[in-house]
Amino acid sequence: MIIRVSSHRTKECIDITHQVRDVVRESGIDRGLCHVMALHATAAIIVNENDDPNIGVDLITALDAAIPDHAGWLHDRVDNNAQAHIKASILGPSETIVVADGDLLLGTWQGVMLVELDGPRADRRVSVEVIEGS
Amino acid sequence: MIIRVSSHRTKECIDITHQVRDVVRESGIDRGLCHVMALHATAAIIVNENDDPNIGVDLITALDAAIPDHAGWLHDRVDNNAQAHIKASILGPSETIVVADGDLLLGTWQGVMLVELDGPRADRRVSVEVIEGS
Amino acid sequence: MIIRVSSHRTKECIDITHQVRDVVRESGIDRGLCHVMALHATAAIIVNENDDPNIGVDLITALDAAIPDHAGWLHDRVDNNAQAHIKASILGPSETIVVADGDLLLGTWQGVMLVELDGPRADRRVSVEVIEGS
Numbered sequence: 263m264i265i266r267v268s269s270h271r272t273k274e275c276i277d278i279t280h281q282v283r284d285v286v287r288e289s290g291i292d293r294g295l296c297h298v299m300a301l302h303a304t305a306a307i308i309v310n311e312n313d314d315p316n317i318g319v320d321l322i323t324a325l326d327a328a329i330p331d332h333a334g335w336l337h338d339r340v341d342n343n344a345q346a347h348i349k350a351s352i353l354g355p356s357e358t359i360v361v362a363d364g365d366l367l368l369g370t371w372q373g374v375m376l377v378e379l380d381g382p383r384a385d386r387r388v389s390v391e392v393i394e395g396s
Numbered sequence: 397m398i399i400r401v402s403s404h405r406t407k408e409c410i411d412i413t414h415q416v417r418d419v420v421r422e423s424g425i426d427r428g429l430c431h432v433m434a435l436h437a438t439a440a441i442i443v444n445e446n447d448d449p450n451i452g453v454d455l456i457t458a459l460d461a462a463i464p465d466h467a468g469w470l471h472d473r474v475d476n477n478a479q480a481h482i483k484a485s486i487l488g489p490s491e492t493i494v495v496a497d498g499d500l501l502l503g504t505w506q507g508v509m510l511v512e513l514d515g516p517r518a519d520r521r522v523s524v525e526v527i528e529g530s
Numbered sequence: 531m532i533i534r535v536s537s538h539r540t541k542e543c544i545d546i547t548h549q550v551r552d553v554v555r556e557s558g559i560d561r562g563l564c565h566v567m568a569l570h571a572t573a574a575i576i577v578n579e580n581d582d583p584n585i586g587v588d589l590i591t592a593l594d595a596a597i598p599d600h601a602g603w604l605h606d607r608v609d610n611n612a613q614a615h616i617k618a619s620i621l622g623p624s625e626t627i628v629v630a631d632g633d634l635l636l637g638t639w640q641g642v643m644l645v646e647l648d649g650p651r652a653d654r655r656v657s658v659e660v661i662e663g664s
Contacts, residue, residue: 291664295431295527297563297626301637303579310485311437316470317481323469324482328462328596335591336584347585348592351578351621353485355640358431358492358626360525367523369435372489389635391628393563394664395527429565429661444619445571450604451615457603458616462596487619492565492626494659501657503569506623530559530662 263288264301265388269381273326275308275318278388279373282359283366285390292364294395299356301387304346304380306353311371318375325349346379353377361392398435399522403515407460409442409452412522413507416493417500419524426498428529433490435521438480438514440487445505452509459483480513487511495526532569533656537649541594543576543586546656547641550627551634553658560632562663567624569655572614572648574621579639586643593617614647621645629660 263285267276278298286296298307311317326345329352335344357374360367366374376388399415412432420430432441445451460479463486469478491508494501500508510522533549546566554564566575579585594613597620603612625642628635634642644656 294664295429295525295563297628299626299628299635301635301640303577303585303637303639308485309437309489310481314471314474316474317437317478317485320469320471320478321482321485324463324467325486327467329592333595335588337582337588340582340584344585344588347578348589351576351585351589352593354488354622354625355577356626357488358433358490360431360433360523367433367435369437369521371437372435387637389628391563391663393527393661395525429563429659442619443571443623444615448605448608450608451571451612451619454603454605454612455616455619458597459620461601488622491622492567492624494565494567494657501567501569503571503655505571506569527661529659530562 263390265390267376267386267388269378269383272381273322274378275375277312277373278376282374282390286361286366286392289392291361291392291394294361295393296359296361297391298374299389304343304350305386306350306377307357308353308375308377309357309372312373343380349379397524399524401510401520401522403512403517406515407456408512409509411446411507412510416508416524420495420526423526425495425526425528428495428527430493430495431525432508433523438477438484439520440484440511441491442487442509442511443491443506446507477514483513531658533658535644535654535656537646537651540649541590542646543643545580545641546644550642550658554629554634554660557660559660559662562629562661563626564629565626565659566642567657572611572618573654574618574645575625576621576643576645577625577640580641611648617647
């Protein structure tokens with residue numbers, strides 16, 4: 263299943279836990295694995311807390327401090343978004359989560375977030391695949 | 397299966413390869429995937445070497461240098477552990493490892509470690525799920 | 531299936547999408563998950579763009595700036611490659627990708643790359659496992 267996400271800022275963390283959860287429930291699978299992947303090279307998927315949305319802001323601030331935009335990156339000569347490719351590679355495009363009792367098995371403070379690193383983009387595609395376990 | 401891990405320092409890498417391996421063996425599954433996930437937003441799972449435990453110390457030192465504690469993070473106003481959320485997001489909460497011949501398929505120098513980033517904590521929960529392959 | 535990759539530089543990103551795709555096709559599995567893992571503690575697997583190979587160069591430059599080589603790492607006293615272990619832990623050893631219609635489900639600009647962090651090495655082993663979905 264491909265879900266669609268719109269971003270509205272250059273960089274932001276967008277909570278997609280609810281949409282992922284809906285795909286798991288609609289799958290009818292009781293136990294297995296759920297794989298969530300951004301189908302883009304300038305976005306990432308993370309699992310962390312979104313109860314305080316400032317955590318996502320802090321993550322982006324920290325990445326920007328460690329990997330500054332336009333710091334002489336070679337890819338900026340082709341397409342001015344090298345920093346987004348670097349950060350997406352470090353965060354990784356996907357997360358895998360256990361499905362138990364037909365729902366995502368997450369800790370109390372864990373949610374699934376799309377990290378937009380080169381937005382805003384009207385149509386970010388996220389693959390959500392549910393695999394039945396034994 | 398949920399395994400329990402205690403941490404004893406603010407930040408440390410704890411080898412859990414043996415416990416994960418036990419879950420794989422008890423599953424009776426010969427070939428498939430093993431998914432290991434910290435059910436917390438301030439801890440992570442990595443696969444790396446623990447023969448020299450200083451590698452885990454170096455990892456934490458490097459993360460602390462790149463992402464300093466209390467560097468004006470917004471989440472520190474709510475709960476004084478923003479650095480742990482940021483580092484956990486970057487390392488990621490889970491790793492997936494092939495199961496072959498009823499055991500984890502790891503390189504000679506690879507082990508599974510829980511990275512504690514906001515300890516000490518008496519009861520860190522780690523999900524270990526084994527899925528049968530085709 | 532274990533595929534073999536040779537690296538020719540100390541650090542480099544090597545596109546292995548074609549080899550991974552071949553394993554998926556030979557598996558005959560139409561829908562499921564493909565797990566790709568470097569069986570080493572000083573190499574990593576990422577999914578990002580390789581159409582402009584400078585993205586891989588930028589990634590390595592950025593990691594070297596954030597985590598300098600030989601910056602007093604304890605593991606350098608044992609084996610002079612602590613920086614490679616740290617970076618491999620951050621990038622992670624594996625990626626999982628959906629298999630759909632018998633092929634990898636990747637975005638237009640996504641490919642699979644081995645990140646060599648302690649090369650050159652004649653024989654890097656990469657596990658590629660394809661699991662059938664439901």
